[in-house]
Amino acid sequence: MKRIPLLAVLSLATGHAAVAPTPPPATPPPAVVTFASQATQPSGSQAPGDQYVMFGANPQPGDKEGGTAAMNLVKLKDFSVTAPLAGAGRVIPADLKSPDSVKVIAPGGGVVTTGILWSRGKKAANGYADVASFRITNPAASSFSVWVLDSTLKVKGNGNTGLALRVNGGEPLAPCATVKTDSANEFTQFTVTGASLTDDFTVTVRGESDEAFLALAGLTFAVLPTPATAGKKSPVVEQKGWLDLNKNGSKDVYEDPAQPLAKRVDNLLKQMTQQEKIGQLNQLVLGDRKSDAALFPLMRRGEVSSYIWTTIAPALRNQFQRVAVYESRLGIPLIYGMDMIHGTNTLFPIALGLSCAFEPELLERAQAVSAREARAEGVDWVFAPMCDLARDPRWGRVAETCGEDPYLSALCNAAQVRGFQGANPAAPDRVAACLKHYVGYSAVTGGRDYNDSEITEWTLRNAHLPSFHAAVKAGALTVMSSFNTIGGIPAVANHHALTEILRDEWKFNGFVVSDWESVKEMIKWGYAKDKADCARLALNAGNDMDMKAESYVPNLAAELQAGRVTAATLDEAVRRVLRVKFQVGLFDRPYVDEAGCNPALKVPADLALARECVAKSTVLLKNSGVLPLAKETQKVALIGPLGDEHREMLGCWGGRCSWSVPTLATALKAALPAETTLTVVKGCALNTVPTTKTLQDGRIVPDPGAPGTDADFKLEEAVQAAKDAEVVIMAVGEPNGWSGENASRAFLNLTGNQQILFDAVAATGKPIVTIVFSGRPLVLPTIWEKSAAVLYAWKPGSEAGNGLADLLVGTMAPSARLSMSVPRDVAQVPMFYNHYNTGRPRSGQYRDLKDMDAKFWFGYGLTYTTFAYGPVTITPATKGKPATATVTVTNTGKRDGEEVPQLYIRQLVCHEGARPMQELRGFKRVKLQPAEKTEVSFELTGEALGYVDRQGKPRADAGAYEIWIAPSAQQGTPVPFEFAP
Numbered sequence: 001m002k003r004i005p006l007l008a009v010l011s012l013a014t015g016h017a018a019v020a021p022t023p024p025p026a027t028p029p030p031a032v033v034t035f036a037s038q039a040t041q042p043s044g045s046q047a048p049g050d051q052y053v054m055f056g057a058n059p060q061p062g063d064k065e066g067g068t069a070a071m072n073l074v075k076l077k078d079f080s081v082t083a084p085l086a087g088a089g090r091v092i093p094a095d096l097k098s099p100d101s102v103k104v105i106a107p108g109g110g111v112v113t114t115g116i117l118w119s120r121g122k123k124a125a126n127g128y129a130d131v132a133s134f135r136i137t138n139p140a141a142s143s144f145s146v147w148v149l150d151s152t153l154k155v156k157g158n159g160n161t162g163l164a165l166r167v168n169g170g171e172p173l174a175p176c177a178t179v180k181t182d183s184a185n186e187f188t189q190f191t192v193t194g195a196s197l198t199d200d201f202t203v204t205v206r207g208e209s210d211e212a213f214l215a216l217a218g219l220t221f222a223v224l225p226t227p228a229t230a231g232k233k234s235p236v237v238e239q240k241g242w243l244d245l246n247k248n249g250s251k252d253v254y255e256d257p258a259q260p261l262a263k264r265v266d267n268l269l270k271q272m273t274q275q276e277k278i279g280q281l282n283q284l285v286l287g288d289r290k291s292d293a294a295l296f297p298l299m300r301r302g303e304v305s306s307y308i309w310t311t312i313a314p315a316l317r318n319q320f321q322r323v324a325v326y327e328s329r330l331g332i333p334l335i336y337g338m339d340m341i342h343g344t345n346t347l348f349p350i351a352l353g354l355s356c357a358f359e360p361e362l363l364e365r366a367q368a369v370s371a372r373e374a375r376a377e378g379v380d381w382v383f384a385p386m387c388d389l390a391r392d393p394r395w396g397r398v399a400e401t402c403g404e405d406p407y408l409s410a411l412c413n414a415a416q417v418r419g420f421q422g423a424n425p426a427a428p429d430r431v432a433a434c435l436k437h438y439v440g441y442s443a444v445t446g447g448r449d450y451n452d453s454e455i456t457e458w459t460l461r462n463a464h465l466p467s468f469h470a471a472v473k474a475g476a477l478t479v480m481s482s483f484n485t486i487g488g489i490p491a492v493a494n495h496h497a498l499t500e501i502l503r504d505e506w507k508f509n510g511f512v513v514s515d516w517e518s519v520k521e522m523i524k525w526g527y528a529k530d531k532a533d534c535a536r537l538a539l540n541a542g543n544d545m546d547m548k549a550e551s552y553v554p555n556l557a558a559e560l561q562a563g564r565v566t567a568a569t570l571d572e573a574v575r576r577v578l579r580v581k582f583q584v585g586l587f588d589r590p591y592v593d594e595a596g597c598n599p600a601l602k603v604p605a606d607l608a609l610a611r612e613c614v615a616k617s618t619v620l621l622k623n624s625g626v627l628p629l630a631k632e633t634q635k636v637a638l639i640g641p642l643g644d645e646h647r648e649m650l651g652c653w654g655g656r657c658s659w660s661v662p663t664l665a666t667a668l669k670a671a672l673p674a675e676t677t678l679t680v681v682k683g684c685a686l687n688t689v690p691t692t693k694t695l696q697d698g699r700i701v702p703d704p705g706a707p708g709t710d711a712d713f714k715l716e717e718a719v720q721a722a723k724d725a726e727v728v729i730m731a732v733g734e735p736n737g738w739s740g741e742n743a744s745r746a747f748l749n750l751t752g753n754q755q756i757l758f759d760a761v762a763a764t765g766k767p768i769v770t771i772v773f774s775g776r777p778l779v780l781p782t783i784w785e786k787s788a789a790v791l792y793a794w795k796p797g798s799e800a801g802n803g804l805a806d807l808l809v810g811t812m813a814p815s816a817r818l819s820m821s822v823p824r825d826v827a828q829v830p831m832f833y834n835h836y837n838t839g840r841p842r843s844g845q846y847r848d849l850k851d852m853d854a855k856f857w858f859g860y861g862l863t864y865t866t867f868a869y870g871p872v873t874i875t876p877a878t879k880g881k882p883a884t885a886t887v888t889v890t891n892t893g894k895r896d897g898e899e900v901p902q903l904y905i906r907q908l909v910c911h912e913g914a915r916p917m918q919e920l921r922g923f924k925r926v927k928l929q930p931a932e933k934t935e936v937s938f939e940l941t942g943e944a945l946g947y948v949d950r951q952g953k954p955r956a957d958a959g960a961y962e963i964w965i966a967p968s969a970q971q972g973t974p975v976p977f978e979f980a981p
C-alpha cells in the first residue's frame with residue numbers, strides 16, 4: 001500500500017493542562033470542512049471557470065462517492081450525489097449545487113480525505129497569490145485540533161517559490177520546508193505549527209508570476225476534539241528520571257529504567273487485563289477508521305498499540321502519545337511505524353542500486369542517516385530492510401531488494417539493520433528495523449505482485465532464508481510476514497516459517513507484524529472463514545501484530561474463551577511487542593522533540609554520502625572509451641525525458657521528500673568545463689497511456705501511445721541537437737511508479753516513445769552515452785548494441801544529478817557490479833546466475849531463443865581502467881588454518897581504479913540435494929594504480945563452502961568443489977579443490 005505520506009501539519013491545539021484520565025467525551029456531531037476556491041483552471045482542454053475534483057476508482061456521473069486511491073478528474077457539475085455521505089477517508093461532495101465549494105464532512109470529528117481541488121489565484125501586493133480557502137466547523141467542540149495530513153500540493157506557474165497558509169487573513173505562516181519550485185510542475189510539502197484555533201484558512205502561493213495554479217490532492221484532515229492532555233506535561237506521570245505510567249504514585253518495576261528488560265516486561269504483563277493485552281497486538285492507520293472520533297476512547301482503553309502513516313507530524317504524534325500515556329490505565333506508549341526504504345528526506349539510490357556497490361557498509365551508513373531523520377519526525381520503527389530475493393525482474397518490488405544473490409543480500413541486509421538500529425535502538429537517532437516480507441514474497445507466480453509462491457524447503461532454506469537469518473542475527477527487532485501463500489498456506493499463518501524456523505531455530509525474540517490487511521486477506525484467499533478465523537490462524541502461527549485488518553481486537557477474546565487460542569500464546573505475543581517498545585526506549589522517552597523536526601534541513605555530510613552512493617551504485621555496462629567525457633569536448637547534447645527531471649530520480653519510495661534535487665542537466669552543466677555547451681532536449685514524455693496494444697494477429701505488444709498523445713514527442717528537435725553535438729547523453733528509463741509495490745511489468749522495455757527517440761538519435765551516428773533509470777533490469781537490446789557507453793543508474797535518489805555528473809566527467813570512476821542479472825529477453829525470466837547445472841546442461845533451450853545466457857550476468861560491471869586476473873592457486877589447509885584460494889589482480893589500464901574480485905564456489909556432489917552451478921561466497925575491493933598488482937585471497941572454510949541442510953543446520957561436506965575468483969559470475973576459470981572439514 002503506497003500512499004503519499006503526510007506532508008503538512010497544521011497544529012491548532014489549544015490544550016489545557018489536565019493530568020488524570022478523563023471520561024470519554026460524548027460523540028460530537030460532524031465537523032465540516034468547506035473549501036471555497038476563487039477560480040479554477042485545471043489544464044488543457046477544460047473550460048476556464050469549471051470546477052474540478054479528483055475522485056478515485058473511475059467515478060461515473062451518478063456515483064455516490066469516490067475513494068482516494070486512483071484519482072480521476074471529474075467535473076463537479078457533471079457529478080451528482082443524492083445524499084450526503086459519511087465515512088472517513090472518502091471524498092464527500094455534499095454540496096455540489098454551488099460550483100464554488102466542496103464540503104467534506106468528518107462524522108463526529110475524525111479524519112477525512114479530499115480529492116484534488118484545482119484552483120487559481122492572482123498575486124497580491126505581498127507577493128502571494130491566494131489559491132484556495134477552507135473553513136472547518138465543529139459545533140460540538142469548543143476546542144479542537146486540525147491536522148492537515150497526507151497531501152500533495154502541486155503548484156503550476158513559472159517562478160512560484162513556495163506555499164504557505166494564512167489564518168484569518170493574516171500574514172502567511174512560514175512553511176516548514178522551504179519550497180523551491182524549479183519547474184512548472186512541482187510537488188511540494190509544508191508544515192505549519194503553532195497556529196491558534198480559528199476559522200478561516202487560506203492556502204497561498206508565493207511567486208513571481210501574476211497567477212498561480214494549485215492542486216490540493218488527497219488532503220487529509222484530522223478534526224479531533226482536543227484531548228485534555230494536549231501539549232501539557234502531567235505532574236502525575238512525569239517523575240524525575242521515570243514515568244509513573246500507571247499513575248499509582250510508586251515506581252513499578254516496568255517504570256524503572258534501571259531494571260532489566262525481561263523484568264520490566266514481566267511486571268507490566270502481570271498488570272494487564274486480557275483486553276489490554278489484545279490491544280497491544282493492534283496496529284491502526286490514521287484515517288482508516290469509520291469514525292476516528294473513536295480513536296481517543298480506543299487509546300484510553302489500551303486497545304491500540306501502534307500507528308502507521310502519521311508522520312511527518314511530531315506534534316500530532318505527541319498529542320496521540322499523551323492520550324495513550326496519560327489517559328490509559330497502564331500508560332503503555334504507542335509505537336509509530338513508517339516505510340523509509342531508501343531514505344527519509346535525504347534519498348539514497350534504491351536498495352537494488354545500493355547493493356550493486358558491493359560495499360555493505362555503504363548501506364549501513366545510508367540507513368543511519370535515514371534512521372536519524374525518521375526519529376526526528378516521530379517514527380520509532382521503519383519497515384525496512386527488504387530481505388526478499390530478486391529473481392524475476394517483472395516483479396516490481398525487485399527495486400527494494402538487494403538483488404538475486406543470497407550471500408550479497410544477507411550482507412547488505414544485515415548492514416541495513418545495523419544502520420537503522422545502531423548499537424542501541426533506543427538512541428534518539430536510531431529506530432527499530434523490520435525485515436520483510438517473510439517469506440517467499442519475491443517468488444510470486446508470473447512475477448505478479450500479491451500472487452502465490454511455490455517454494456521447496458531446499459530452496460527456501462538456501463535461497464530465500466539466508467538474508468532474513470543474517471538480518472535476524474544482526475539484531476533486527478521486528479519482522480513483517482508477507483502477502484503470498486507458500487504451497488497454499490498464507491505466510492501470515494505459516495507456523496513453519498513464523499514459529500518453527502524464526503523462533504525455534506533462529507531464536508528471534510522480536511515481534512512479527514502482518515503486512516497491510518493480510519490477516520483478513522486470508523478470507524479472500526479462501527483459507528479462512530471470517531475475521532475470527534483469521535485472527536486465530538495468524539496469532540497461533542506466530543504473527544503477533546495485526547496491521548490494519550482490525551481482526552484481533554474484536555475477535556480474540558472469544559477465541560480465548562472458546563480455547564482456540566491459549567492465554568500463553570497471547571502472553572507470548574504481547575511480551576514480544578512490549579519488549580520491542582522497551583528496546584526502542586518508548587517507556588522512558590515516549591515523545592519526540594517537536595522543535596527538532598526539520599524535514600527541510602539538508603545536511604552537507606548526508607548529501608555527500610548520497611552523492612557517493614550514486615557514483616558507487618551506478619553500473620558501467622559498456623564503454624567504447626567515450627567515458628569519461630574528454631575535457632576537450634565542445635558540444636554535448638543531453639536528450640531524453642529524464643535528463644532534466646528530478647522527481648523521477650527518487651524511486652518508488654521517494655514520494656515523501658519535499659526537496660527539489662539537482663537534475664542531471666543542472667549538475668552536468670556545473671561539472672562540464674565552462675567552454676562546453678550543453679543542449680538539453682526532452683524529446684518525449686516518460687510514458688504515455690495506453691501501454692500495450694493488440695495487433696491484428698492477436699499478439700499484445702507494448703504501445704508508445706496513439707500519435708498525438710505525447711505532447712513532448714519532438715523527434716526533430718532531438719535529432720538536430722544530436723547532429724550538432726560531439727557526444728550525446730541519453731537519459732531514459734521507466735517511471736518511479738512502474739517499480740515498487742503493485743508495479744509488475746509484462747514487458748521490460750522503455751516506456752512511451754523513448755525507444756523511437758533513441759533509434760532516431762542513434763541513426764545520426766553520434767556516440768551515445770545512455771543512462772538508464774529504472775527500478776529493475778530492463779531488456780534493451782538496441783541500447784546495448786548502439787550506445788557507445790551505458791551507465792545503469794537505477795533510481796539514484798536526491799543526489800542523482802551530482803553523482804552521475806561525477807561519473808560522466810570522471811571525477812569519480814564507476815566501480816559497481818550488477819546485483820541482479822540483466823536478461824536478453826523477458827521470455828527468459830525468472831533467470832539468475834546461481835541456477836542448477838541440470839542433467840542436460842546444454843539442452844533444454846527454447847526452440848526460438850537459442851542464447852540462454854543473460855545479457856549481463858550478476859557481478860558484472862566495468863570501470864575506467866582494466867584489470868587482468870592471473871590463475872587461481874590453492875594453498876592447502878594446514879593444522880588450524882583453512883585452505884585459501886589466491887589470485888593476482890593487475891591494473892592493466894591507464895587510470896587508477898577499483899576492482900571487485902569475487903569468490904564463487906560449486907560443490908560437485910551433494911547427497912542432501914543438488915547445489916547451484918555457482919554461488920558467490922566472498923568478494924573484496926582493491927584499489928590499484930596503473931600497472932600495480934596485488935594478491936587477493938579467500939579462505940575456503942566450511943562457512944564459505946557450505947549450505948543449510950533439510951533440518952535447518954549449516955553444513956559443509958567433505959569432497960570435490962570448484963573455485964573461481966573472477967570479476968563476475970560470467971567470467972573466470974574454475975579450479976578443483978578437495979575440502980576436508
Ligand code: NOJ
Pocket residue numbers: 001002308339383436515516741
Ligand atoms: C504494504 C507493503 O507490502 C509493505 O512493504 C509496507 O511496509 C506496508 N504496506 C506498510 O506501508
